[in-house]
Amino acid sequence: MTVPGYRNVPAEEWDPAATADPAEAEEFLRLCYNEVSRLGPVEPRLAVVRAQIAATGTYVHTTEELVWGAKVAWRNASRCIGRLYWRSLTVLDRRRARTADEIFALLVRHLDVAGGGSAIRPVVSVFAPARPGKPYARVWNEQLIRYAGHRTGSGVVGDPRYASFTDAVRTMGWRGKGGPFDVLPIVVQGPGEGPRLFELPERAVRQVPITHPELGWFERLGLRWHAIPAISNMRLRIGGVDYPLAPFNGWYMGTEIGARNLADPDRYNLLPVVARGLGLDTSHEATLWRDRALVELNRAVLWSFERAGVKISDHHTESARFLAHMRNEERAGRPVPADWTWIVPPMSGGATAVFHRYYHEADQRPNFYLDAEAAALARGVGMRPALVAAPLAA
Template sequence: MIVKQNQELYMEAERFITRCYTELGKSQEIQSRLQAIEGSIQETSQYVHTFEELEHGAKMAWRNSNRCIGRLFWDKLHVLDKRDLSTPNEVATALFDHISYATNQGNILPTISIFKPQAHGKDQVRIWNHQLIRYAGYETENGIIGDPHSILFTKVCQEMGWNGDGTRFDLLPIVIQTSGNPPTFYALPKDIVLEVPITHPSLEAFASLDLQWYALPLISDMLLEIGGIQYSAAPFNGWYMGTEIGARNLADLNRYNQLPEVARILGLSTERESTLWRDKALVELNIAVLHSFKQAGVSIVDHHTAAHQFQLFEKQEKEKNRALTGDWTWLIPPVSPATTHIFHQSYDDRMVTPNYYYQAKPYK
């Protein structure tokens, strides 16, 4: 029998293997695989996923991600197995390869790179960045330059010896830590990062705002859990929904706060809120983002299309007799949410595994 401290791991493995192999049409192999896992846990207090288990487990985790509106495409995830890499240099090279592969010259491929799992509760690989591609934020005498969200991490990078150019759109380095060793930073090669200048389809003056954004949203600080095994470094990406950039990154007061500038370009009076100048500016900013990405040949989806796609996902899950989970507060788009079916529904927000989980920042 498995000793008491490993019983929970085996139970998690049993739940995952049973569901995974059933979905893959390999039910006849469940018992033999569980016997092998039981033996491994007895000997080493852990077990190793096959690539097939890793691949389908990562896809299941996307399918179970309560906050993601783009789950219709969960089974199209490209899984890159990087569990054999140990050194920061190897990890950095793999991350650069991920960026190039997933960017795919603008035809974004949903992709995840999975590195060594935790061993005895300790990280073997940890990426300090929230996103692999992100702009720096600087506190200056003349106010904040760049992305306010990045101020703390920018300071951490500077303390490590990194220096940016001090512009609004400096690419932060990637910070990697392996097996508890001191972190190492790597500058992002600019030739692998696709960035999109933001222009408007009918307002030429919009270009004077000198706005841009990167093509690839690549989350890199979440923990992937599959069958009781925890992968503390498993960066993943899809493609952008336009409102993520146009209604949040560039519009939020505590981010780039560009709505007053857009209103100026539009000639709107900002003296009274009742003129709804913010709403008008917000719509035009989102139009500009969608236009610019499409003009550059970069994958992006508008929030209405994304909501329709989520409705198809809901239908598919019902047909498969799988319980649908979701976080309503994240699923509704930040622009015109009441025009989508999501706004008028409720969702079960319980966490189902496999899944992605937030981790404490290692530099706090």
């Protein structure tokens, strides 16, 4: 199978009413018990799983299977350049949480574990799996921490990517301060419940002011970015069992912020602003004003995070680490799925080693998937205000 999203190939549509695939379950368990030798022989476990699927349409992972499966899903994530440390992933088993209040409390705890101290740790929180034909929990936000996009008569204040989502949560009662970096509320939907809004407490949202090591005027731009990139709307699939709510995070590569979030024309579009501050000639493209502004914006991001003691990586270092990951996997006899269009950094790609090669294109499981409905909800499409309670204080 091709990698979901690779060259715009759509992911296989998920059917929440479908039963677990016994063949996929067996493939996963044989791989798991082969790589984790302390688990012992796999045949007795296979017999139990086959019986569970026959009786209920699904089966229950042991804690060891869940932990290993989540780590391998990161190992198989074709769009992630930071997979060298897949074994270090902290897996939080949250399968017992049911209500929106319980789920939100554990989402806050996820952020605490991921970045509550001096380091940023890779963490995944795995909530209850979907059962055939039964309601399941999910978070509608694309990430646990993102900034609102407030529509005004003169344009969008904040992040235009989330303008429609901001519109939707405003109809649910949320207002925000109308600034460029208002943290969006979390929309949590428990099994069988309507969606509800929750405000993240300030202590859970670690943010870094963006300044520059040499350019004093940079501080006057009032820029900032959050420290933890926690994806919250992708479905984790392990051995034929789907976990619709499994938020996960690593740490930022600087270009994600400096070359995309703050630089893209349909996001914060700061390259013209930085170019003016630098006094560059923007009258025509051949002056390479965009490139020069891009470098200084990315320098500012890296310097600011390092100054604040928040873990971040530059794209050259991360490219070298990815090739080290590939060598490790090749020695283990495992292919490395990768989407070239995501692995190559969005800045100075040709100057990195990952640019100059091709990659294995495959959908290896366990893995994470973005479903069309989840993507639509993250854009604010399909939200039903009548089902939503008033915003809750954290």
